[in-house]
Structure formats: C-alpha cells, structure tokens
Amino acid sequence: MVALTNMPSAMDALVQDDRVHRTLYTDAAIFSAEMNKVFGGTWTFLAHESEIPKPNDFIRKKLGLRPIIVTRDRNGAFHGLLNRCTHRGATVCRQSAGSARRFTCPYHNWSFDNTGALAGVPMEDAYGPNFDKSSLGLGRLRVEAYRGFIFGTLNQQLTDLQSHLGQAARRIDEWLDRWPGAKLVVRNGAHRLICNGNWKLVFDNSADGYHPGFSHASLLRMRKDRYGAGVDMQWVIGNVDDGLQTVADIGNGNTFLDQRQEIKRYWDQAAPMPGEESYAATMRARLGEKAEAALDVVVGSGMNLNIFPNLLIIGNQIQVIEPRSFDSTYLNWYGTTLEADDMPPEVNSLRMRLQEDFPSFGEPDDLANFEECQAGLGIAEMEWVLTSRHLHSGKEYRDANGYLTGPVSDELPLRAFWREWKRLMTSTVPQVAL
Amino acid sequence: MTMPSVPMGEGFTLDDILRDTLTSTYVDDAFYAKLRNDLSEWQGRGAVLTEQDRERYESLILHENWLLDRRAFEKWYQLYSRQCVYWVPAINDMPDPVRGDPQRQITIAFDDRRRMGDRIVWLRTGVAYSQLPPSYTAHTSSGFVKVPTGNAGEVKIRSQFIVHETRAGHAVQTLTGWMGHVFVMEDGELRIDRKLVCLLNADVNQHNLTFLI
Numbered sequence: 001m002v003a004l005t006n007m008p009s010a011m012d013a014l015v016q017d018d019r020v021h022r023t024l025y026t027d028a029a030i031f032s033a034e035m036n037k038v039f040g041g042t043w044t045f046l047a048h049e050s051e052i053p054k055p056n057d058f059i060r061k062k063l064g065l066r067p068i069i070v071t072r073d074r075n076g077a078f079h080g081l082l083n084r085c086t087h088r089g090a091t092v093c094r095q096s097a098g099s100a101r102r103f104t105c106p107y108h109n110w111s112f113d114n115t116g117a118l119a120g121v122p123m124e125d126a127y128g129p130n131f132d133k134s135s136l137g138l139g140r141l142r143v144e145a146y147r148g149f150i151f152g153t154l155n156q157q158l159t160d161l162q163s164h165l166g167q168a169a170r171r172i173d174e175w176l177d178r179w180p181g182a183k184l185v186v187r188n189g190a191h192r193l194i195c196n197g198n199w200k201l202v203f204d205n206s207a208d209g210y211h212p213g214f215s216h217a218s219l220l221r222m223r224k225d226r227y228g229a230g231v232d233m234q235w236v237i238g239n240v241d242d243g244l245q246t247v248a249d250i251g252n253g254n255t256f257l258d259q260r261q262e263i264k265r266y267w268d269q270a271a272p273m274p275g276e277e278s279y280a281a282t283m284r285a286r287l288g289e290k291a292e293a294a295l296d297v298v299v300g301s302g303m304n305l306n307i308f309p310n311l312l313i314i315g316n317q318i319q320v321i322e323p324r325s326f327d328s329t330y331l332n333w334y335g336t337t338l339e340a341d342d343m344p345p346e347v348n349s350l351r352m353r354l355q356e357d358f359p360s361f362g363e364p365d366d367l368a369n370f371e372e373c374q375a376g377l378g379i380a381e382m383e384w385v386l387t388s389r390h391l392h393s394g395k396e397y398r399d400a401n402g403y404l405t406g407p408v409s410d411e412l413p414l415r416a417f418w419r420e421w422k423r424l425m426t427s428t429v430p431q432v433a434l
Numbered sequence: 435m436t437m438p439s440v441p442m443g444e445g446f447t448l449d450d451i452l453r454d455t456l457t458s459t460y461v462d463d464a465f466y467a468k469l470r471n472d473l474s475e476w477q478g479r480g481a482v483l484t485e486q487d488r489e490r491y492e493s494l495i496l497h498e499n500w501l502l503d504r505r506a507f508e509k510w511y512q513l514y515s516r517q518c519v520y521w522v523p524a525i526n527d528m529p530d531p532v533r534g535d536p537q538r539q540i541t542i543a544f545d546d547r548r549r550m551g552d553r554i555v556w557l558r559t560g561v562a563y564s565q566l567p568p569s570y571t572a573h574t575s576s577g578f579v580k581v582p583t584g585n586a587g588e589v590k591i592r593s594q595f596i597v598h599e600t601r602a603g604h605a606v607q608t609l610t611g612w613m614g615h616v617f618v619m620e621d622g623e624l625r626i627d628r629k630l631v632c633l634l635n636a637d638v639n640q641h642n643l644t645f646l647i
Contacts, residue, residue, distance in 0.1 A: 189524050189539040192639040218562035222555045225452055274519075274546040275461035282462065330639045335540035349466070349537050356540055361556050364564035364644045 008426040015422045018388035022377040025198040031326035038309050039064030041424045043151040043164050045311035046070050048186040059097040062322055069093045071114040080141030080152035081116045116140045139433030154431035167250040171305045179297045181340050188335035191359040197370035199323035206312045207247050207255040209408030212236035215369050219361045232271035235262035245408035253308030253420025255413035260302040267295040273353040279346040298350040317355050327374050333359050387414040446508045455547045460517040466537040473529035476614050480579025480592050491591045492578045499573035502646050507554040515625040520545040526637040567602040569645035589617040610634050
C-alpha cells in the first residue's frame with residue numbers, strides 16, 4: 001500500500017499534470033481515504049426528490065461507503081441521516097425505501113424521528129439523570145437540493161450548492177427545460193450493473209469522447225449493418241476532432257461533453273426502440289404537427305453532464321456511481337419519465353424502451369474494458385496512466401463563459417477530475433456530522 | 435461483417451436476420467395491456483403436463499434451451515412468432531402487474547422481434563467486448579405446469595430454471611428463477627409468442643447479462 005502519512009506530497013507525486021499513478025485505482029488505503037474525503041468532502045449527489053415524493057417518505061442510499069437515509073419530514077423538508085444507531089452502531093433503517101415517521105433500531109429499540117432526533121429509549125432511567133437525548137440524534141448531513149437533485153456533504157464550510165454547481169447548474173437547467181414545465185420523475189426502475197473495476201474508471205469514461213468509435217464498435221456495427229447511416233451515434237465514427245462535439249471543464253471537477261451540434265433532429269437520430277413506429281403513428285394521428293416536439297423529448301439530450309464525484313447525467317437517464325471496493329463498483333442507470341399536463345403518455349412508454357438500449361448494447365462493452373483496465377493496472381512495473389491528450393495541441397480555448405473547452409477527444413475532463421480529487425484528498429477542512 | 439459459422443447446420447442465417455423486421459409496429463397500449471394481463475394469469479394454479487402437452491410444449495422449451503446453450507441464436511430466433519417478446523423484468527417477487535408493468539418500468543431486457551434481431555446481430559459482430567470471450571450457458575428447466583388462460587388460441591407454460599454461465603477468465607455465474615412461455619400456432623407451426631424470465635434476484639446489481647437467458 002502507498003504510505004499516506006504525508007498526504008500532500010504523496011498526492012503531488014501520484015497526480016501529475018499529464019499522468020496519474022496506477023495505485024490511485026488499485027490501492028486499498030487510497031480507496032479508504034477517498035471514500036471519506038472525496039465522498040462527503042464536497043457536495044455529493046444523494047437522491048432525486050421524486051424518489052421520495054411524499055412527506056415521511058425515505059430511501060436508503062450510500063455516501064461513499066457510509067449507509068445513509070434520505071428522508072422527507074412531515075413538512076416535506078429533505079434530510080440526510082447517517083444510518084447508524086448512536087447507541088451501539090447498528091443501522092436503524094433496513095428497508096430500501098418506504099414511508100416512516102420513525103426509525104427504530106431493531107437491536108435495543110432506540111427510535112429516531114425522520115429528522116434524526118432521538119425520540120425514544122427503552123428503560124431510559126438507567127442512564128442516570130444527566131442523560132441528554134438531544135445530543136444523541138442520528139448523524140446528520142448538510143443537505144441542499146437544486147431542481148430536484150438532492151446533494152449532501154459533511155463539509156460545513158463549503159459554499160451553498162447552487163454556487164458550487166455554477167455552470168453545471170445552467171447545464172442541468174438546459175437538460176430539464178427541453179419540455180417547458182415538465183417535471184422529471186425518477187421512479188421507473190433502474191439498470192443495476194456491476195463493474196469489477198475502480199469507480200473512477202466509470203467517471204473517467206463519461207466525458208471521454210475518444211472511446212466511442214472503438215469501445216462501442218459492436219453497437220455501431222450492428223446499427224449500420226441493420227439500419228444504415230444516420231441513426232444514433234454515427235457521429236462518433238472517424239476523426240471525431242474534426243466534428244462538432246466538444247468537452248469542457250465547468251469547474252469543481254464537473255465536466256461536460258456536448259454532442260448537440262451533431263444532432264439535427266433528435267427523433268430521426270434516435271436509437272431503435274420497441275414501439276417506435278406504432279407509438280409515433282398514434283401520436284401523429286392524434287396530435288398532428290405537435291407530435292414532433294414530443295417525439296424529440298423521447299430521445300436523449302445530446303449531453304453528458306458529469307457532476308463530481310458520482311452523478312452522470314447522460315442522454316435522458318441519470319447514472320449514479322456507487323463504489324464498493326477499490327476494484328468493484330455498482331453503476332445504477334435510473335430510468336426517467338417526464339410529467340406535464342400536456343405531455344403525451346406515449347412519450348414515457350417510448351422512453352422506457354429507449355433507456356434499455358445503451359445499457360444493453362453500449363455500456364456492457366465499456367464495463368468489460370474497465371475491468372480489463374483494472375487487470376492491467378495491477379502490474380506494478382507499469383506505473384502510469386496518461387491524461388495528456390490535447391494538453392499541448394493548442395486546440396483548447398475558453399468558451400463564451402470562460403470555461404476551458406477542447407475537441408471531443410481532449411483528455412481535459414480527466415485533468416479536471418484529478419485536480420479536484422487531489423484538492424479534496426489533501427484538504428484539511430474537517431468533516432463533521434451535524 | 436464478421437460472421438462466424440452458424441452452429442446447428444442449415445436454416446435461418448444471420449443474413450436473414452439482418453433483413454428481417456426492421457421496424458417496430460406492434461408494441462402499443464394494447465400489447466402492454468396483454469402483458470399486464472399475463473402477469474395476473476401467471477399467478478394461477480398450474481397443472482402438471484399431460485404426455486401430449488409434454489411432447490408439444492416441454493419439448494419445445496427444452497429445444498430452446500439446447501439452441502441457446504449451443505449459441506445457435508439464428509435458430510432460436512426462428513422459434514418465435516412475428517409479434518413476439520423476450521422479457522426479463524428488473525424487479526423481484528414477480529408477478530406484479532403494477533410494479534412489474536413494463537410500460538412504466540425499465541427492464542433487464544424487453545426485446546420485440548426487431549430488438550431480438552438487433553441483439554443477435556450485436557452478439558455476432560465479434561467486437562462486443564462484453565462477449566469476448568463469449569458466454570456459454572447450461573440451461574436446466576423443471577417443474578413444467580400449464581397455467582389457465584382466458585386468451586383464445588394461446589397456451590401458457592410455467593417452469594423453474596437454473597442457468598449456469600461461463601466466460602473464460604470469469605467465475606461461473608448462476609441465475610435462477612421461473613419462466614413463463616406463451617405458445618401460439620402461426621403458419622401451421624407452434625411458436626413462442628412471449629417469454630418472461632423472472633430472475634430470483636432481478637432487483638439487485640448484475641454482472642454482465644449480455645447473453646440470452
């Protein structure tokens with residue numbers, strides 16, 4: 001294991017401007033440190049508000065490896081609670097989701113309300129006259145939400161969520177506002193995948209515009225052989241840096257891959273999906289011209305918006321990275337629907353089927369490649385992973401808002417990730433539960 | 435494209451699939467209503483098969499297993515009707531017509547005839563890295579029962595299964611649960627119209643389910 005006694009100088013050696021050390025992916029001590037310092041040291045995505053739609057709803061999640069409960073209290077306010085009894089340490093909530101005003105630890109029946117306050121202790125007298133229940137509530141995260149996305153942190157000095165998201169908040173707006181007034185709903189199940197590779201291999205990939213023409217050869221070849229040119233993702237073939245896609249560092253480790261300039265008509269360039277012709281015909285017959293705008297919001301947004309360290313907004317889905325160990329990761333692709341009075345219901349029937357496409361024919365090949373990365377990175381004598389693409393090519397520029405932007409195969413997003421990762425790993429800001 | 439020789443001899447080939455069913459015209463509200471009704475009917479009390487039913491239905495399911503285990507996907511595709519579905523829900527404790535409604539829930543697999551074809555073409559590209567090396571399976575099915583149905587011209591058979599899967603360099607995976615097969619007659623042949631695969635642990639994270647169950 002890497003000695004972490006002097007974290008700043010160790011990290012300077014491991015994270016360099018143009019390369020990073022393999023042990024960042026393979027070392028158990030580094031993994032253990034980042035689960036505490038990265039997850040929770042910054043605003044970290046916890047859940048979407050539609051997963052707990054009503055007062056007193058709750059859902060179990062993870063903050064790094066910490067088991068947590070995200071709740072709404074009776075007034076509808078969100079809370080992030082550490083799922084750990086203040087008595088002997090057992091988890092107090094063992095159900096994955098539901099509705100509860102109280103969580104009662106099954107071990108000795110200490111019970112906590114859904115804001116975390118300790119509400120009841122059996123045979124309390126035995127703790128003596130100075131027993132202070134008000135100091136023995138569940139550990140609480142600092143929690144804020146931006147347009148339904150609930151984030152938490154243990155860093156009490158961090159700026160507010162919206163300022164922290166900055167440009168990423170504008171991109172979330174663009175992602176959500178494709179159908180004015182529509183509400184995003186994240187209650188339609190999930191593709192739950194396992195990758196036996198480090199969690200950062202997943203984040204590394206999500207703004208990697210270099211890989212699709214190669215790692216997704218199977219999907220591209222299948223599409224072309226059956227449907228010819230013009231369908232989904234054909235813009236990733238060839239020299240992508242001559243195309244219209246870009247990547248950008250939008251601050252605080254957040255990155256953005258923009259495919260929108262390559263998409264002339266979302267519906268026409270959609271991946272094939274069950275119900276495609278039948279529902280399009282129904283909608284066009286009933287809605288006439290208006291059907292076209294609705295068909296476009298069936299399809300992904302042409303955006304890969306990566307919110308450090310665990311939220312990937314891709315297409316019309318949200319992916320959440322759940323690290324398990326230095327070489328195993330859960331990757332959850334949540335299905336999403338849109339709710340609006342004027343939303344034709346067929347849109348959501350089609351979205352269910354479209355959202356199965358990439359997790360079936362695209363993502364598995366990436367995950368296989370990440371697992372092979374993990375295998376290769378285990379070789380001690382080969383120490384470095386390159387992050388230098390387009391670093392010195394002169395192709396990077398500041399966009400209209402001042403954010404560093406590059407051609408789509410630029411490894412700029414890797415460099416942005418590692419800068420933020422190193423900053424958090426060497427931070428001396430204390431992390432405390434409220 | 436790369437086309438490894440098709441096992442199991444003559445018959446339908448990859449070229450036939452490339453040209454077959456390039457649109458998706460039958461998955462609509464009525465189709466989903468039929469699937470929700472199926473989920474209710476699958477809860478019915480099954481009866482063990484008569485000798486005649488074993489010869490017709492159990493034999494076809496065992497033949498399907500054999501074709502999948504031999505990776506004879508093109509022949510497998512031929513067992514299915516023109517308006518078929520191969521469906522693997524992503525929730526536990528099936529059947530539940532509400533929680534399991536595929537019109538409102540994403541699934542591990544929901545392949546109409548076109549997507550079944552896509553999947554086979556994809557498996558055969560030779561560059562699906564999640565299938566290099568390829569998966570080999572061994573299907574075991576038992577507990578075949580006939581479940582009552584109100585649908586004219588259809589027969590519903592429920593069975594229990596265990597599938598072992600191996601890819602070189604990876605541990606053997608074991609999948610288990612139950613399946614529902616809906617049979618119809620089409621062009622004078624017995625065909626599978628709908629196959630439902632209910633995994634015991636469909637709701638938890640899964641490692642590389644890119645093979646056919």
